[in-house]
Amino acid sequence: MLKSPSVLMVLSQLGRRSEVKLARPLHQMVKMMSKQVQARRLEGIEKNPWVEFVQLASENEAVNLGQGFPDFPPPEFSTEAFKQAVSGDFMLNQYTRGFGYPPLVKILAQFFGKLLERDLDPLKNVLVTVGAYGALFYAFQALVDEGDEVILIEPYFDCYKPMTKMAGGCPVFVPLHPPPAHDGQLMSSGDWQLDPAELASKFTPRTKAIVINSPNNPLGKVYSRAELELIADLCKKHDVLCFSDEVYQWLVYDEEKHISIAILPGMWERTLTIGSAGKTFSVTGWKVGWVLGPDHLLKHLRTVHQNCVYHCPTQAQEAVSSSFERELRFFGQPDSYFVQLQKDVQKMRDHMVNSLLTVGMRPIIPQGTYFLMADISTFKKMMPHLPGSEGEAYDSRFVKWMIKNKGLVAIPVSVFCGSEHKKHFDHYIRFCFMKNDSTFEAMDDKLQQWKKELEP
Numbered sequence: 001m002l003k004s005p006s007v008l009m010v011l012s013q014l015g016r017r018s019e020v021k022l023a024r025p026l027h028q029m030v031k032m033m034s035k036q037v038q039a040r041r042l043e044g045i046e047k048n049p050w051v052e053f054v055q056l057a058s059e060n061e062a063v064n065l066g067q068g069f070p071d072f073p074p075p076e077f078s079t080e081a082f083k084q085a086v087s088g089d090f091m092l093n094q095y096t097r098g099f100g101y102p103p104l105v106k107i108l109a110q111f112f113g114k115l116l117e118r119d120l121d122p123l124k125n126v127l128v129t130v131g132a133y134g135a136l137f138y139a140f141q142a143l144v145d146e147g148d149e150v151i152l153i154e155p156y157f158d159c160y161k162p163m164t165k166m167a168g169g170c171p172v173f174v175p176l177h178p179p180p181a182h183d184g185q186l187m188s189s190g191d192w193q194l195d196p197a198e199l200a201s202k203f204t205p206r207t208k209a210i211v212i213n214s215p216n217n218p219l220g221k222v223y224s225r226a227e228l229e230l231i232a233d234l235c236k237k238h239d240v241l242c243f244s245d246e247v248y249q250w251l252v253y254d255e256e257k258h259i260s261i262a263i264l265p266g267m268w269e270r271t272l273t274i275g276s277a278g279k280t281f282s283v284t285g286w287k288v289g290w291v292l293g294p295d296h297l298l299k300h301l302r303t304v305h306q307n308c309v310y311h312c313p314t315q316a317q318e319a320v321s322s323s324f325e326r327e328l329r330f331f332g333q334p335d336s337y338f339v340q341l342q343k344d345v346q347k348m349r350d351h352m353v354n355s356l357l358t359v360g361m362r363p364i365i366p367q368g369t370y371f372l373m374a375d376i377s378t379f380k381k382m383m384p385h386l387p388g389s390e391g392e393a394y395d396s397r398f399v400k401w402m403i404k405n406k407g408l409v410a411i412p413v414s415v416f417c418g419s420e421h422k423k424h425f426d427h428y429i430r431f432c433f434m435k436n437d438s439t440f441e442a443m444d445d446k447l448q449q450w451k452k453e454l455e456p
């Protein structure tokens with residue numbers, strides 16, 4: 001008998017005799033190949049929260065407040081622009097300039113040049129990517145080397161960690177700290193702060209980059225100028241790059257103001273500013289993103305881009321470019337989509353905050369984004385032993401229980417932090433409030449029912 005049956009042999013046996021019983025499942029036999037199948041850089045990053053929780057949501061027909069996307073139409077001017085791009089000039093069906101469709105890089109340079117307070121060269125300072133995910137991936141692949149350390153601030157958008165690892169880097173975590181609980185008052189995401197000494201202690205000679213995300217997903221924190229200055233000073237002191245993920249920059253509420261770290265003195269040269277048309281015009285399916293930065297950094301991202309994706313879809317780029325042209329005309333005025341969207345989404349935020357309070361969750365009021373984190377400590381005390389796999393964090397067990405028993409989907413916050421600090425975050429869950437009226441009605445029905453069940 002052969003010690004390691006080849007995959008081909010097993011497959012041909014299966015083809016000949018469908019009743020054949022395998023001693024081991026096929027995937028285990030594949031493992032018996034003399035060579036390791038999976039690239040080592042994928043080790044430890046196989047599990048993905050979106051795959052798991054999106055699947056659970058669909059199996060249970062629950063109200064999906066987990067994944068971050070709007071379930072209402074994008075602005076008509078954007079969808080009209082896309083229709084025009086598809087039915088108009090036939091050349092828009094073909095490849096365009098690899099580093100970005102010329103009208104799009106031009107308008108992005110013009111638009112963001114105003115915000116970043118500098119002249120941007122559309123050909124050198126702008127790169128169009130497949131969503132902000134694409135921009136992030138290029139940043140890590142182009143600038144993080146084997147053994148480099150990358151500082152991630154917890155809770156962080158979950159892909160930063162696997163992207164650091166896939167580039168051969170080593171993630172170094174530093175948490176935002178909530179203030180001590182105060183007498184019944186609701187907390188704001190702004191109350192969560194970095195400890196300056198702790199942050200400074202994470203910078204070492206091996207630190208290559210820090211990732212910041214303002215407004216932050218999942219907490220909704222909008223970094224103040226003083227907080228950005230603290231980070232900027234450390235970057236300059238230790239000669240560290242900054243990957244600044246600003247995809248939610250238009251969704252900032254109350255009196256808050258979004259500030260790009262790239263405008264702080266000495267930061268443009270070391271910062272990549274990342275944006276997403278998906279978040280900007282409520283079109284997450286278009287997957288158009290961009291990265292802005294100095295040519296001496298962007299040229300390395302272009303090297304990655306030209307050797308993997310190279311072109312992004314031309315028609316989607318044309319539609320995004322027309323949408324920005326429209327926004328530039330209305331910039332800062334009441335008819336601006338960004339102004340209207342911000343007002344509408346703030347109402348959604350306030351609605352969700354009030355609804356979650358009815359069952360005893362404690363939402364942390366987000367200053368930005370379309371997410372909020374809710375504290376579920378009351379439930380942790382009430383029902384500490386929910387079913388789950390060994391070592392599974394409480395928030396993950398709670399979300400699974402909530403999906404099955406209450407018909408509501410959220411995302412456990414422990415997926416947004418490193419294993420060392422999971423314990424600090426395992427009593428929070430993240431909800432998305434970028435939802436239409438009928439989703440809100442369905443959510444309120446479920447919460448009212450839950451409230452009744454809680455009554456003595």
Ligand SMILES: Cc1ncc(COP(=O)(O)O)c(C=O)c1O
Pocket residue numbers: 068130131132133134157213217245247275276277278279284287288289
């Ligand atoms: C913080 C953050 N960055 C990047 C992305 C990815 O954006 P895109 O859909 O444009 O790839 C997301 C999407 O949820 C996000 O929340």
